[in-house]
Amino acid sequence: DIQMTQSPSTLSASVGDRVTITCRASQSISTWLAWYQQKPGIAPKLLIYAASSLQSGVPSRFSGSGSGTDFTLTISSLQPDDFATYYCQQYNDLWTFGRGTRVEIK
Amino acid sequence: QITLKESGPTLVKPTQTLTLTCTFSGFSLTTSGVGVGWIRQPPGKALEWLAVIFWDDNKRYSPSLKSRFTITRDTSKNQVVLTLTNMDPVDTATYYCAHRLKYGHTFDYWGQGILVTVSS
Numbered sequence: 001d002i003q004m005t006q007s008p009s010t011l012s013a014s015v016g017d018r019v020t021i022t023c024r025a026s027q028s029i030s031t032w033l034a035w036y037q038q039k040p041g042i043a044p045k046l047l048i049y050a051a052s053s054l055q056s057g058v059p060s061r062f063s064g065s066g067s068g069t070d071f072t073l074t075i076s077s078l079q080p081d082d083f084a085t086y087y088c089q090q091y092n093d094l095w096t097f098g099r100g101t102r103v104e105i106k
Numbered sequence: 107q108i109t110l111k112e113s114g115p116t117l118v119k120p121t122q123t124l125t126l127t128c129t130f131s132g133f134s135l136t137t138s139g140v141g142v143g144w145i146r147q148p149p150g151k152a153l154e155w156l157a158v159i160f161w162d163d164n165k166r167y168s169p170s171l172k173s174r175f176t177i178t179r180d181t182s183k184n185q186v187v188l189t190l191t192n193m194d195p196v197d198t199a200t201y202y203c204a205h206r207l208k209y210g211h212t213f214d215y216w217g218q219g220i221l222v223t224v225s226s
Contacts, residue, residue, distance in 0.1 A: 001169060034212045036153075043202055043216035044153065055214065087153055091212045094166060095143070095155035 002026055002090050006098035012106040019075040021101045023088035028068045032092035035064055035073045038100075039084045047086075048073065078103070108132035110142075110203050110217035117223050118193050124222060128186040128203030135181055136161055139208030142186040144177065146199040147219075154199075158206070159186055195224045 003026040013019050023033065031051035036044035046055045048064035051071060061076045075082055083105055088098040114126040126144070133140060143158035157167045157177040167175050176189040186203060200221045204213035 043219055046212070046214045049212055050210070089212060094168070095212070097153040097155065099152045
């Protein structure tokens with residue numbers, strides 16, 4: 001099984017901050033990596049797929065990068081609506097999610 | 107417009123079998139590449155992928171849970187059914203179904219989820 005390790009588990013930030021979340025795969029997954037945003041009581045929302053492709057309708061302040069085993073999600077200027085939990089997911093071999101990164105208000 | 111909705115019991119007893127139905131619209135599960143998957147999330151915990159069924163009736167399961175799950179489809183009703191045997195309190199979770207557009211893509215549209223509690 002491919003394991004996904006996200007860091008940090010919690011991140012405290014202010015509106016306007018640049019935020020970076022990292023995800024590491026236990027083996028190479030090429031660019032078969034997605035990022036999701038989830039708010040309490042709501043289904044996850046796809047933000048990024050194929051490591052760096054922005055899902056339709058997602059604000060351009062979200063971006064993804066990486067390949068192989070190391071990936072990042074960047075929010076260029078954190079907005080009030082962005083306080084949520086973010087998950088990475090590999091889909092190179094079946095599907096595996098990371099344990100999540102909670103972005104909270106500083 | 108793609109929509110999915112989960113239905114089924116919200117309370118089951120330990121050792122019972124859980125049957126969940128995902129009813130979808132806006133796409134066909136006979137279109138090449140399309141898939142419908144199931145993902146669950148215990149309260150306060152991370153997401154866990156469970157199973158997926160594809161347009162050609164191919165199925166894949168999480169290796170850790172494979173023996174307990176069965177995924178099937180009814181293309182005439184636009185439904186996907188997930189069955190989980192021998193339920194345990196650790197299976198308490200919100201269960202989501204989700205749409206996959208094609209190979210090389212992942213789950214883009216999700217249902218609202220259904221919270222299933224396992225308790226005697």
